[in-house]
Amino acid sequence: MYSIMKHGLRSACIAVAFLLATGAATLSAESFAETYNSAVDAFDARDYLTAGELFRSAASATDGAERWTALFWAGRSFLAAGRTSTAEATFRRYLEDADPTHTFVPEARxxxxxxxxxxxxxxxxxxxFDAFMEDYPDNPLVANALYWSGESxxxxxxxxxxxxxxxxxxxxxxxxxxxxxxxxRRDIIELSRREQELIDLLRLSAEEQVKLADDLVSEREAHRATREGVVRLESEELQRAERALEQARQEVERGRQEVETLRAELERRIEAVRLQEEVLMLIGAYADWLEEQE
Structure with a gap:
């Protein structure tokens, strides 16, 4: 009797455990479906942050392909919400957990x-992007990868x-x-290149104009220096001429003084000769008187 009761109790415990496990699995599946659907609704409503949290919660309620899919969409939602760090961590977690052949592996990369x-x-x-295009050359996202590589x-x-x-x-x-x-973008690059060519041409033209202006200034400076040299030369010649004129004036003055001296000397000599003539006349007159007295 005790053995039967013991066996029955064991069977009952096993049955209860089985029911509990089955019920938990059922509740877990229901929880995943409900949470996942709510996440999809939030994503469609563009409430991306809420969608990301719900997808991540759904992923924690299951495993396998369902978990991988929920993780991928959690990453997409966080990226759309601007939570780039969280999105990156979620995508990397997905790539670590998911089978390499899972549908969303290429897009996650x-x-x-x-x-x-x-x-x-x-x-x-x-x-x-390079690694993605090398591993998935026929993926529809290659065009996007090329474009964003160009933007980079x-x-x-x-x-x-x-x-x-x-x-x-x-x-x-x-x-x-x-x-x-x-x-x-290609047209903008072409326009920028033409604009740069025009800027270079204008800069070259401006540099040439500056060079011409510099040459003109240099030429003017040379002319000015030449004129200043001529003026300086003329000034020096004028100074020399003035000095020569002054010397000539001094010579003339000295000559005039010498002439005056000579004139005075001549006048003295004339006066002396006149006196001598007068003396001689007196002597002659005295001689004549003496002869008359004899």
Whole structure:
């Protein structure tokens, strides 16, 4: 009797445990479906932050493909909400957990490139996009990866390389949603190049004008120096002429003084001769008187 009761109690415990486990699994599945659907509704309503939290909560309520899908959409939601750090962590968690063949693995890798671009990690974005395009060359998102690689190159100051990628989008993916944006960017680069060429031409012209102005100034300075030299030379010649004139004046003055001296001497000599003549006349007259007296 005791053995039967013991066996019955054990069976009852096993049955209760089974029912509890089955009920928990049922509740977990119901919780996942309800939370996942609420997350989808929030995403459709563009309440991305709420959607991200709900997708992440749904992922924690299940495993396998459902968990991976919920994690991916949690990453998409956080990215749309502008929570780039949370989005990056969620995408990386998804890639670590998910089977490499899962549907959203390629896009998750692409979205990591978008996260890097948004965070201005342009070199990192280029590396992520390059790896994505190398591993999934036929993926529809390759056109987007080319476009955002071009934007990254533009941000890094490499417009020539960016133009090649925008041109690749235009030539290889005419149906891409990025077609018009790529054409606009290519036209902007071409316009910027022409503008730069015009600026260079204007700068060259301005430099030539400045050089011509400098040459003209130099020529004027040379002429001025020449004129100043001529004026200085004329001034020196004038000074020499003035000195010569002054010397001539002094010579004339000395000559005049000498003439005056000679004139005075001559007058003295004339006076002396006149006196001598008078003396001789007196002597002659005295001699005549003496002869008359005899």
């Amino acid at each position: 692409y979205q990591l490139g978008r996260v890097a671009f948004i965070e201005a990690a342009f070199q990192q974005a280029l590396r992520v 190159l533009l941000a890094l100051g490499r417009p020539e390389e960016a133009e090649l990628l925008f041109t690749a989008v235009l030539s290889r993916y005419p149906e891409s949603p990025r077609f018009e944006s790529a054409r606009y």
